[in-house]
Amino acid sequence: MSMNLLEIENLKTYFFTEAGVVKALDGVTFNVEKGCTIGLVGESGSGKSVTAQSVLRIVPRPGRIVGGKILFNGEDILAKKESEMRSYRGKKISLIFQDPTSSLNPVFTIGNQLSDIVMQHNRVKKDEAAEAVVKALKLVKLPDPEEALTRYPHQFSGGMKQRICIARALLLNPDLLFADEPTTNLDVTIQAQIIALLVDLQKNIGLTLVMITHDMGIVTQMCKCVVVLYAGKVMEIGSIEKIFEMPHPYTEALLKAVPRLDQTRKLISIPGNIPNLIEPPSGCRFHPRCQYAVERCKEEVPPLQDVGGGHMISCHRWRELNGG
Amino acid sequence: METLLQVKDLVKYYPVYSRGIVTKKVVGNVHAVDHITFEVKKGETVGLVGESGCGKTTTGKLILNLEKATSGSVLFDGFDVFKTFRKGSKEEKSRLRRSMQMVFQNPYASLDPRMTVFDIISEPFKIHRHLPKEEWGEQVYKLLDMVGLEPYHAERYPHEFSGGQRQRICIARAIAVNPKFIVADEPVSSLDVSIRAQILNLMLDLQKRLGISYLYISHDLSSVRQISHRVIVMYLGEIVESAPTEKHFEHPLHPYTRALISAVPIPDPAKKMDIILLPGEVPSPINPPSGCRFHPRCQYATPKCSSEKPALIEIDRDHFVSCHYAFNFL
Numbered sequence: 001m002s003m004n005l006l007e008i009e010n011l012k013t014y015f016f017t018e019a020g021v022v023k024a025l026d027g028v029t030f031n032v033e034k035g036c037t038i039g040l041v042g043e044s045g046s047g048k049s050v051t052a053q054s055v056l057r058i059v060p061r062p063g064r065i066v067g068g069k070i071l072f073n074g075e076d077i078l079a080k081k082e083s084e085m086r087s088y089r090g091k092k093i094s095l096i097f098q099d100p101t102s103s104l105n106p107v108f109t110i111g112n113q114l115s116d117i118v119m120q121h122n123r124v125k126k127d128e129a130a131e132a133v134v135k136a137l138k139l140v141k142l143p144d145p146e147e148a149l150t151r152y153p154h155q156f157s158g159g160m161k162q163r164i165c166i167a168r169a170l171l172l173n174p175d176l177l178f179a180d181e182p183t184t185n186l187d188v189t190i191q192a193q194i195i196a197l198l199v200d201l202q203k204n205i206g207l208t209l210v211m212i213t214h215d216m217g218i219v220t221q222m223c224k225c226v227v228v229l230y231a232g233k234v235m236e237i238g239s240i241e242k243i244f245e246m247p248h249p250y251t252e253a254l255l256k257a258v259p260r261l262d263q264t265r266k267l268i269s270i271p272g273n274i275p276n277l278i279e280p281p282s283g284c285r286f287h288p289r290c291q292y293a294v295e296r297c298k299e300e301v302p303p304l305q306d307v308g309g310g311h312m313i314s315c316h317r318w319r320e321l322n323g324g
Numbered sequence: 325m326e327t328l329l330q331v332k333d334l335v336k337y338y339p340v341y342s343r344g345i346v347t348k349k350v351v352g353n354v355h356a357v358d359h360i361t362f363e364v365k366k367g368e369t370v371g372l373v374g375e376s377g378c379g380k381t382t383t384g385k386l387i388l389n390l391e392k393a394t395s396g397s398v399l400f401d402g403f404d405v406f407k408t409f410r411k412g413s414k415e416e417k418s419r420l421r422r423s424m425q426m427v428f429q430n431p432y433a434s435l436d437p438r439m440t441v442f443d444i445i446s447e448p449f450k451i452h453r454h455l456p457k458e459e460w461g462e463q464v465y466k467l468l469d470m471v472g473l474e475p476y477h478a479e480r481y482p483h484e485f486s487g488g489q490r491q492r493i494c495i496a497r498a499i500a501v502n503p504k505f506i507v508a509d510e511p512v513s514s515l516d517v518s519i520r521a522q523i524l525n526l527m528l529d530l531q532k533r534l535g536i537s538y539l540y541i542s543h544d545l546s547s548v549r550q551i552s553h554r555v556i557v558m559y560l561g562e563i564v565e566s567a568p569t570e571k572h573f574e575h576p577l578h579p580y581t582r583a584l585i586s587a588v589p590i591p592d593p594a595k596k597m598d599i600i601l602l603p604g605e606v607p608s609p610i611n612p613p614s615g616c617r618f619h620p621r622c623q624y625a626t627p628k629c630s631s632e633k634p635a636l637i638e639i640d641r642d643h644f645v646s647c648h649y650a651f652n653f654l
């Protein structure tokens with residue numbers, strides 16, 4: 001029985017805006033096993049990025065974590081002081097952002113901004129820090145890492161910049177890495193390179209990876225286990241096989257609506273739009289767009305239940321729809 | 325099927341200048357589109373695929389004369405597009421403009437935030453004056469219905485709509501002048517996954533009802549397969565392969581196309597990917613590689629590939645490939 005590196009329980013992160021309280025995460029619960037790659041899937045506004053921000057406690061204002069528990073290696077992250085938290089960020093838990101261009105500082109060289117991180121956390125001399133940076137750049141297979149130290153972000157292409165961002169995230173040997181849509185801004189062939197790199201790294205250095213994405217294809221090819229989010233709630237947790245075999249109505253609808261490269265078929269679109277999170281739908285949040293919705297779905301919030309083999313579903317009608 | 329659009333030897337170079345205010349000299353050219361030739365038939369959708377910087381958007385804009393071409397010609401329904409826009413009468417220009425429209429990538433940027441939906445959709449009537457004013461209202465409501473919006477939406481402003489609904493407004497605006505041909509430049513790439521299918525289905529539905537031809541520009545191969553009858557792959561400003569959709573995805577011949585198709589993750593655990601990883605990145609279009617432009621990244625490249633440019637030849641029925649060794653993959 002392997003251990004859970006991260007346990008999130010009933011996490012609630014709200015944004016207190018002028019228009020009202022946006023319930024970005026409203027009771028999110030899932031675990032991440034050590035050394036595993038899990039996929040965090042959802043559309044925009046489902047709360048995937050806010051989950052990563054909450055775990056790192058970097059939720060931007062006016063957002064605030066208002067409830068729940070986050071256990072990392074058994075320790076409660078939400079109870080830590082800010083100064084303790086600083087030694088977690090980057091060192092124990094790290095993050096890769098979606099847009100490599102805007103997450104690197106354009107006025108400092110790569111060597112400068114990356115060795116800064118090492119010097120800040122490890123209290124080492126500049127040349128020692130530079131060595132660590134070169135090592136990390138080699139790990140992500142950046143060509144000519146020594147040369148790269150003296151260059152600025154704009155001198156690299158998008159794919160290379162993303163490699164540098166991955167190197168930066170790995171500089172302090174974190175245990176847990178969140179990758180927030182790391183390939184969305186890249187071309188398909190470069191995306192394939194980056195995915196291959198992440199899979200390699202995960203295997204070789206025993207990283208625990210949380211892959212945040214909206215692309216079911218990437219999840220299928222990279223992860224064993226998937227958490228499906230919709231409008232700030234967990235709809236489904238399970239292994240890839242289980243999710244494709246007996247999906248939650250939302251996951252099912254999503255899979256039918258996504259075009260696939262290996263077949264031509266009629267796309268069945270999901271009606272309606274993503275709900276407003278200031279006044280989310282009552283009961284099950286997916287009910288206004290769900291083809292199976294009944295009265296009960298409008299009134300009662302379905303609990304997240306284990307339906308066998310670690311497959312968790314939040315749906316009133318799932319059992320009935322899947323034959324008892 | 326009848327041919328609607330013929331693109332012949334189309335070229336677009338963007339000059340690159342040396343630094344300096346007084347002595348500005350052209351020091352090179354960005355080869356954005358380099359001698360491409362293709363056709364679009366009536367009622368057909370042609371998918372134009374490629375990675376960023378390969379010239380697919382430029383091609384779309386050149387066809388509509390939104391960018392001036394360096395050389396080459398575009399024939400639309402028998403009219404020479406460039407000549408008409410250069411020398412034609414106002415009436416001729418307006419007629420041609422009415423028959424070719426465009427839908428842009430970002431529906432957040434392509435709608436005027438200070439106009440109501442009614443104003444936006446009726447603006448083409450104001451410009452082209454092909455419809456008496458009394459009929460505008462009726463026509464706008466008809467268009468709203470066609471793209472799946474409600475009549476009361478007409479009085480609202482763009483910011484009140486979601487991305488998918490905005491793209492519907494853009495499509496309504498484009499079909500307001502009864503075009504025969506629409507250039508759709510990545511119409512779904514800025515939308516959420518669950519909304520994309522709605523827009524793709526709407527485009528297919530409109531094609532069935534109105535017989536519109538599309539040039540569907542995208543980097544997302546999965547959606548291209550859904551909507552296109554024919555697929556053209558571009559690399560660094562050139563066409564490398566052109567084939568009917570089924571053939572294109574089942575039997576791709578060009579090494580670049582094969583790598584591109586293999587790199588798309590498929591959402592099905594039963595299908596494990598067999599990725600052909602391409603080394604390196606797309607070279608600069610300012611100094612494109614000699615011979616076959618793909619040769620520095622191609623695993624099958626021989627000395628012949630770096631010295632001799634392969635021609636785009638019909639290797640199988642209706643299947644065009646520009647590769648010296650395409651026969652080996654047949």
